[in-house]
């Protein structure tokens with residue numbers, strides 16, 4: 001661990017769900033101390049205290065990690081990568097590495113470089129987006145057309161929609177199911193195919209998750225999320241904010257129907273000798289470069305339109321539910337997609353902090369209406385095969401219902417109403433606060 005992290009962490013007084021009561025924006029990027037960091041999603045419920053990004057002297061941990069990243073000797077790291085790969089490379093064409101991904105720029109880069117530069121035999125696995133965008137589908141096709149085998153896993157849509165709606169109602173997190181699948185399915189697939197090596201992309205410490213695993217090549221890429229658990233205790237594990245016990249009783253579901261969402265058992269992972277690694281540990285990971293790489297090596301296309309809520313066109317564009325996911329995050333934490341995209345661009349020296357601030361004033365928190373009709377239909381509860389749907393006071397989702405639900409997740413230290421009764425962010429930014437992280441520490 002670098003000495004930077006020996007610095008004393010800033011202290012924040014926190015509210016009952018774990019958020020710092022006073023909003024501070026990082027002096028170097030645009031994240032605030034309200035950014036939630038990855039947690040073990042299968043424990044998440046209404047009462048869970050959220051973990052938030054760490055700050056040191058007013059600088060967020062993502063900035064520190066990105067600063068450290070610039071000092072990493074990637075030549076040395078590539079050597080380590082080659083050693084690991086030569087240990088696992090198959091000689092008879094059997095799959096020797098599993099790469100989870102959607103076929104977006106990052107998974108494209110991972111599979112392509114492992115196959116064509118390092119001579120591996122990858123199997124790729126995709127947890128299907130809730131609702132594919134046209135360009136997401138196109139990019140998925142052009143990805144596998146570069147010559148990779150893919151398993152497209154489509155979870156039972158009735159169960160998937162139910163769990164996603166529950167996660168919206170109880171956690172205001174309609175994307176939870178997708179994250180769970182993406183994290184938990186790959187190890188199970190690797191086991192079935194007897195593949196011993198799994199490669200995720202970059203470490204989420206680069207986006208502000210706890211940096212304690214940043215100096216290890218192992219992990220899901222989300223450094224403080226567990227890869228496996230010791231047992232499935234149905235009274236303690238939550239999906240969509242309610243326990244498995246309750247899910248089974250109310251909706252008459254079977255445990256095996258919920259298995260794709262649950263982590264692999266530690267014992268199984270150990271016995272199968274699978275190792276889970278982050279490719280971003282070994283190779284310098286830059287989203288912009290991955291985008292160019294994908295465009296040069298396939299028919300990869302950006303979205304034809306700006307993503308609502310931000311200014312970008314090629315970050316996470318596969319799923320029509322994604323816009324809603326970022327909007328719900330904005331309601332909960334005051335941080336929308338523009339902040340995340342702009343902060344990433346600041347870390348990679350693509351834009352200045354001031355440019356980022358003006359992008360925020362332009363796009364942050366924009367309500368996404370382009371796929372609204374389809375998304376509401378998807379999250380409306382009318383599936384024939386599921387029992388107990390009268391759990392939902394209103395089965396059909398519409399904008400009025402969503403906005404009322406949103407109000408339950410607005411926090412007093414982030415939101416207030418203006419003189420005409422509209423919600424607005426209650427804190428103001430000090431725009432003078434430009435600060436180069438290279439001047440610091």
Ligand SMILES: [Zn+2]
Pocket residue numbers: 026027028029030031059060061062063
């Ligand atoms: Zn920062």
